[in-house]
Amino acid sequence: MIKIENLGYSYSQSGGVSALRRIDLEICEGEFIALIGPSGCGKTTLAKCLNGILTPSCGQVLIDGLNTASKEAKWTIRQQVGIVFAHSENQLIGGTVEEDIAFGLENIGMEPSLMRQRIDETLGLLSLEEYRDFPPHLLSDGQKQVVAIAGVLAFHPKYLVLDRATELLDPGAQRRVLEIVQRLNRKGMTILLITHSMEEIFLAQRVVVMDQGKKILEGEAKEIFAHPIVEGLGLSPPLSFRFITSLRQRGLDVSEDTMMSTEGVLKAICP
Amino acid sequence: MSIVIENLSFVYNEGTPFEVWALKEIDLRIEDGESIGIIGPNGSGKSTLAQHLHGLFKPTKGRVLIGDREPVGIHPGVGFVFQSAEDQFFARTVHEEMQLGYQNFGLSQDQFKDKALEALEMVGLSADIFLRSPHSLSDGEKRRVAVAMTLILGPKTLILDEPTLGLDPLNAKKILEGTKKLNHEKGVTFILISHRMEEILEYCSRVLVMDRGKIIGDGPPQDLFIQEIETLIRLGMEPPWLVRFLTGFKAKGYNIKYKTLNPEEISKGVLEALQG
Ligand SMILES: Nc1ncnc2c1ncn2[C@@H]1O[C@H](COP(=O)(O)OP(=O)(O)OP(=O)(O)O)[C@@H](O)[C@H]1O
Ligand SMILES: Nc1ncnc2c1ncn2[C@@H]1O[C@H](COP(=O)(O)OP(=O)(O)OP(=O)(O)O)[C@@H](O)[C@H]1O
Ligand SMILES: [Mg+2]
Ligand SMILES: [Mg+2]
Numbered sequence: 001m002i003k004i005e006n007l008g009y010s011y012s013q014s015g016g017v018s019a020l021r022r023i024d025l026e027i028c029e030g031e032f033i034a035l036i037g038p039s040g041c042g043k044t045t046l047a048k049c050l051n052g053i054l055t056p057s058c059g060q061v062l063i064d065g066l067n068t069a070s071k072e073a074k075w076t077i078r079q080q081v082g083i084v085f086a087h088s089e090n091q092l093i094g095g096t097v098e099e100d101i102a103f104g105l106e107n108i109g110m111e112p113s114l115m116r117q118r119i120d121e122t123l124g125l126l127s128l129e130e131y132r133d134f135p136p137h138l139l140s141d142g143q144k145q146v147v148a149i150a151g152v153l154a155f156h157p158k159y160l161v162l163d164r165a166t167e168l169l170d171p172g173a174q175r176r177v178l179e180i181v182q183r184l185n186r187k188g189m190t191i192l193l194i195t196h197s198m199e200e201i202f203l204a205q206r207v208v209v210m211d212q213g214k215k216i217l218e219g220e221a222k223e224i225f226a227h228p229i230v231e232g233l234g235l236s237p238p239l240s241f242r243f244i245t246s247l248r249q250r251g252l253d254v255s256e257d258t259m260m261s262t263e264g265v266l267k268a269i270c271p
Numbered sequence: 272m273s274i275v276i277e278n279l280s281f282v283y284n285e286g287t288p289f290e291v292w293a294l295k296e297i298d299l300r301i302e303d304g305e306s307i308g309i310i311g312p313n314g315s316g317k318s319t320l321a322q323h324l325h326g327l328f329k330p331t332k333g334r335v336l337i338g339d340r341e342p343v344g345i346h347p348g349v350g351f352v353f354q355s356a357e358d359q360f361f362a363r364t365v366h367e368e369m370q371l372g373y374q375n376f377g378l379s380q381d382q383f384k385d386k387a388l389e390a391l392e393m394v395g396l397s398a399d400i401f402l403r404s405p406h407s408l409s410d411g412e413k414r415r416v417a418v419a420m421t422l423i424l425g426p427k428t429l430i431l432d433e434p435t436l437g438l439d440p441l442n443a444k445k446i447l448e449g450t451k452k453l454n455h456e457k458g459v460t461f462i463l464i465s466h467r468m469e470e471i472l473e474y475c476s477r478v479l480v481m482d483r484g485k486i487i488g489d490g491p492p493q494d495l496f497i498q499e500i501e502t503l504i505r506l507g508m509e510p511p512w513l514v515r516f517l518t519g520f521k522a523k524g525y526n527i528k529y530k531t532l533n534p535e536e537i538s539k540g541v542l543e544a545l546q547g
Pocket of ligand 4: 140141317318319
């Protein structure tokens with residue numbers, strides 16, 4: 001379990017302004033949580049506190065009871081919490097796609113045979129086999145980002161944090177990655193999905209809304225849009241959600257849970 | 272200032288094992304004042320094509336004519352907002368940053384301030400931002416300053432390469448509405464590369480679909496998204512949810528009329544269609 005207690009963080013460079021203020025949040029094993037909020041509200045800062053890239057200015061973060069502020073725990077925590085950032089694509093270092101993934105695994109001291117297996121598995125999972133021997137710097141930005149995602153998935157992290165990790169991907173690749181993430185979640189991986197896409201949050205069991213460094217709301221996707229404060233942040237529901245709400249208001253029996261698939265809605269309304 | 276592309280091909284790393292033909296025999300004509308969306312899978316050649324539209328890249332084969340001429344270097348009439356233009360900010364204030372950009376194009380300084388304020392206003396920023404350090408801005412503000420820096424040059428054609436990437440919905444909207452207004456009111460040609468199909472539908476009257484270096488689709492998005500839905504899905508360019516819904520609804524024998532993809536309007540149409 002991830003336990004965030006009274007977490008505060010201030011960047012010294014921004015004149016001591018708090019990027020995070022007194023955040024409490026618990027993420028249980030196997031949960032799928034979405035985190036949203038306006039640009040600059042502190043989402044990335046929060047993510048960086050989860051694996052010890054940043055050390056809290058106040059409060060604490062516990063990963064399975066291990067404190068991220070402790071030097072000894074850092075090694076274990078980095079292997080448990082995998083984070084993909086929006087622009088991880090410009091941090092690729094390997095001479096080939098395969099080497100790039102291997103590099104991260106070598107770093108945590110994985111033995112070669114297991115490494116082989118993980119690389120093959122991940123390249124297959126993300127349909128990257130044909131790029132195995134390709135230099136990453138010659139790929140398009142979206143293709144590079146898929147390699148970065150592969151690099152983290154190969155770890156088999158227990159907690160996976162995606163910080164706007166798919167936005168460089170084309171819609172098809174986005175959908176494939178999110179399907180993989182859902183599958184991994186069903187097998188027990190805990191997911192924290194940070195996103196600006198109001199459609200994606202319907203994949204999560206619970207949505208956390210932040211504004212100006214604070215957690216301001218928590219609930220199921222279909223509930224949070226009912227709060228006027230969310231609309232005020234410019235987070236309006238996706239058109240599909242508005243459409244289904246409108247069908248319901250007109251007396252049609254369509255569940256909001258069908259909103260990810262057009263087929264579900266068609267089945268519900270067509271005789 | 273129309274842009275004409277004839278038989279354009281472009282190759283990266285020619286003669287090496289990593290040779291990539293990023294563009295293959297493209298023909299295209301863009302008229303003055305059009306609003307064009309470019310979509311396509313990762314690596315399909317969208318950015319490479321865009322670089323040819325303002326003269327940064329030289330064709331390997333074929334030619335590009337901007338206003339009837341082959342450009343020599345970057346064409347001054349074409350404004351290009353790169354994906355992460357703000358990564359290159361270096362001045363102490365936004366004012367300085369914008370002024371330096373302006374000077375680089377050799378434009379007269381007298382009107383700088385008026386033009387800068389006008390450009391900032393277009394993207395929903397006020398004069399207060401002038402005095403701030405560009406590094407202290409939020410992502411959305413940075414991106415809007417980067418767009419404003421292009422707008423102040425008074426481009427006749429504006430190319431935006433994934434301008435809303437990474438932005439929250441509110442900031443994304445401010446950029447698109449601001450730039451689209453230029454197209455609407457001043458007839459500036461508007462070219463938008465985006466993976467967000469809703470944006471293409473809302474802001475473009477023509478969409479080009481790219482796949483492996485070729486343009487394989489060209490037409491008004493509201494028609495093309497419906498007619499070419501299978502191709503688009505195969506390429507992973509899923510049309511917006513409501514378009515997919517309407518396609519499925521039609522396949523079940525219901526046809527409804529709608530002017531825009533407004534969910535409330537469409538739900539009304541759906542109810543009427545169901546009731547016969
Ligand atoms: N390295 C840094 N130095 C100083 N201030 C920073 C730094 N990184 C972020 N900040 C500030 O901290 C606040 C929170 O930023 P953060 O990057 O966590 O926001 P975010 O919610 O991830 O935004 P976005 O949606 O744009 O990614 C912002 O006010 C930002 O300007
Ligand atoms: N600097 C480069 N060197 C070598 N090959 C490149 C370079 N830039 C792009 N390519 C290759 O050219 C092709 C087209 O790339 P381009 O960047 O134009 O695609 P794109 O459609 O803009 O993709 P994305 O959606 O990921 O931005 C890709 O196969 C890519 O690997
Ligand atoms: Mg962030
Ligand atoms: Mg591109």
